[in-house]
Amino acid sequence: MRHAHALRIGPVGFRIGSDRPEPIRALRALYRDYPAPDDGVPDFTVRLFAPGPLRRFLRPSVMIGGDFMIPDAAPLPLAQGLLAAEMAMNLQMALGQRRYLLLHASAVEREGRALLMTGISGAGKSTLGALLSARGWRLMGDEFALVDPASGRVHAFPRLVSLKNEAIAEVERAVPDGRFGPLLKDTPKGDIRHLVPDARALAAMREPAIPALLLFPRFGFEPAQRVLARSEVFVRLTQASTNYVALGEPGFVAARRLAEEVPARAIDYPDTASALAQVEALWAAL
Amino acid sequence: MGGPVSRPLSRLVSDGRLLAGALRDPASVAALDGDGWTALLAMARAEQLIGTLAKRLSGQPMPQAAARVLADAAASIAQNRRQALWEAEMARRALAATGVPVVLLKGTAFLAGGLRAGEGRSCGDLDILVPRDALPQVEEALLAAGWSWLKPDPYDDAYYRRWMHELPPLIHRERDRMIDVHHTILPLTARPSPDAEGLLADSVALPDGLRMLSPADMLVHAAAHLFADGDLAGGLRNLWDVHCLVHQFGTDGLAERACRHGLQREVDRALRLAGALYGGEGRSLRGADRLYLRRLLARDGWGRETRPLTRLGFYVRSHWLRMPPLMLARHLWTKWRRP
Structure with missing residues (x-):
């Protein structure tokens, strides 16, 4: 071309x-x-x-x-x-993609351990990922987390962070020195502006991490937390994956391992300050 | 045709010859640089030959990034194979009580029969052949077992039943896989009329009770599908099937069999083109063969189709072959007027 x-x-x-x-x-x-x-x-x-x-x-x-x-x-x-x-x-x-189980999730890393956040569109995956990366976490990706079925580790996929609608102004405030793309107005998904992941995220993009915490955030509710049964985690992971069925057995192995070995919580939050506080508290309690 | 390596690489990456050359002579990939590999992989994906390529190139030295892509393709094809064979088993169970002989066709037959043509081959729909007078029973049994019509439309339905070589496509509600139920191998409107009873009579039993066509009939079917029924899209894969079948079973008795089905011209052309692309017995190209090759190789290094006029010509030809002109006009008119 x-x-x-x-x-x-x-x-x-x-x-x-x-x-x-x-x-x-x-x-x-x-x-x-x-x-x-x-x-x-x-x-x-x-x-x-x-x-x-x-x-x-x-x-x-x-x-x-x-x-x-x-x-x-x-x-x-x-x-x-x-x-x-x-x-x-x-x-x-x-x-x-057939090498990794693909989870529709954002991922951040600290000390070699990864926090995965997955949920429906609008749950705040990208926003929370960007904000956590401004607070000392390494951003691994805001859209896909790549789980290696053989090792169980998560590989980073730090593409441009895709911020939508209200999230744009919020992240612009939180990351004043961030490199942003042009504001794209009236796209099929509303207004979109891209944020380039920071230098640290790019430098370490080849380094996988061990999954340590699975969160299922939900925006627009009073703060609440719920421990999820392993069975529910497994089903939610299969729903969050675009290639679970296509992978066959390796996909099942990877999803089951995550569900069995990684602590999981559903969290509700009314604003990002509440979400960040809940995330940090849960991480500290691991 | 000259060997692929003798051509300049820049020209090669804009023509399907790159892919055909790699399948024909795996060692030829040693000459590829990063761009050459990129083009080869894009073409192989577009022609649904990436699994075949992975199988064919295994053991060849290659860049690690290319090896990774091919390893993924091999894993993906292994899963595809599992699903295709499972779908055949589901059809076997659904039809067992009818006592009707069920002959697997195309890719699923190659996989179930453990044939060379099945190595690395991708397989989409399940195609089966049954006796024409058993169609009502087969239809009823499949509907009862969870298949349903893909797009119920009275005109299409009537057209299929009157003129086609198969029932309208059925899809399984839960597994989301399609089945094409054939009673012969060419539309009834096409000029050649293959001997459907002969296909069934000569079919070969597989261990689980399903059947496949005799090797000669598999070759005739591949040629019929390619040259008497379609616009040659995906033809590189069909000719790879032909190449593998010839390599595994030879051509003894083939001419006689092709003659019986009225498809000698098509079979001869398939053998010449498969030879030209993938090697084997030396048969020199004849007549319009070069035009066919031009169409078959119309693929660039970005995986795009090229040569729009040549393709259009073969598209028009495919409709011409399928039905007489007046009928074609009526058919297109009805299709066009529909919302």
Whole structure:
């Protein structure tokens, strides 16, 4: 393709090609400090292209494609090309990743041990991940945690942190010296602004951690905590995984091991200050 | 065709020859750099040949990153194989009480029969062949066992039942897997009419009671599917099947069998093209073979389809082959008017 960029996020290499220069330019700027894929051979190819010959000129927009595609993906406006690239990379992971059990979760690390937070969209995964990283934790990722079925360890996937709507201002305040991408208004998911993970997160992106605590946060409720039964944890993990079924037995082994060995809590919170206090207290009590 | 390595790498990574060359001569990958590997893997994924490639290249020296991708592909294919065989077993159980002979077709047959063509092969839907007069029983038994119609539509349903070589596709409610129930191997509207009774009569029993076609009929079916029924999309994989079947079973008696099904031209072409792409018996290309190769190899290093005009030509041809012109017009008109 005419414009291309290759990069590595944690252990996973990507190559992104585009008919138009804009998405690649935006991607290059924000992924400036990311390494190249190992051996120059990425794991996944992403393609960004015009929906049809005319759309190159008329209301230019971007279609998402690559090694793995969904048939009815809708195009995004060219101004949201960065988002298109991000979504396309996520799609490759969600549909094509077979080395790790993929959990839709944010992950942070301290002293070689990882805290995983998973929940529905809007539960605050990305926000809490970004805020914890501003308070001395190493950010491992805000979207996917990669669990190695063989070792049980979590591998980092520190892509750009994707902040949505109200979370944007909150994280801008908490991380005043953070490197942010352009504000993308009126995307299919509302307003989006990306935050580049800090230097520490990038420098250590190859270092896995031992999972130590599983949290299932829920935003918009009075502070509360609940210990979860192993069976519920297991079911919630299978729901939070995009490739549990496709992996077969290794997926089952990885999810069961997490459910059996790692303490798990559901936490409710009305605001992020309450969430952070609960997280720190639970971590200290481990 | 010249050997793939003699061509400049820059040209090679923009044509399916890179993939065909790696399957034909695994040692040729030693010449690849990072970009060459990247292109090879993207093409193999797009042509659904990555599992086959993983199998074929095992033991070859290669960059670690490429080895990792192929190891993932091998694990993924192992799971795919397990699911495909399980689906065949589910169909066997659902149909056992009917006493109808059930012949596995295509990928599932290669896997169940332990054939070379099944090594690393990906397998999507379950395809089976049953006697035409047993279709009502088979349909009833499958519906009772949890399969249901994928897209119930009166026109499609009537069209399938009157003109097609298979029932409308069924999908299993819980396992989300499709089954295609064939009663012959080409649409009834196509010009050749294969001998469906002969296919069943010559089929071979597998240990669990299911059956597969005789090796010669498997080859005839692969050729029919490729050249008398479709637009050649996915053709590199079909010709790899052909290559493996020829390598494993030879071609004794094949010409006679092809003749009986009225598919001699298609089988001859499949043998010539498989030879040109993957090696084997030297048969020189003839007639429009080069045009077919151009279509089959229309894939670039980003995994994209190339040569839109050639592809369009083969697409139009596929409809032309499937039905006479007036019928085609009526069919397209009905399909077009529908919301």
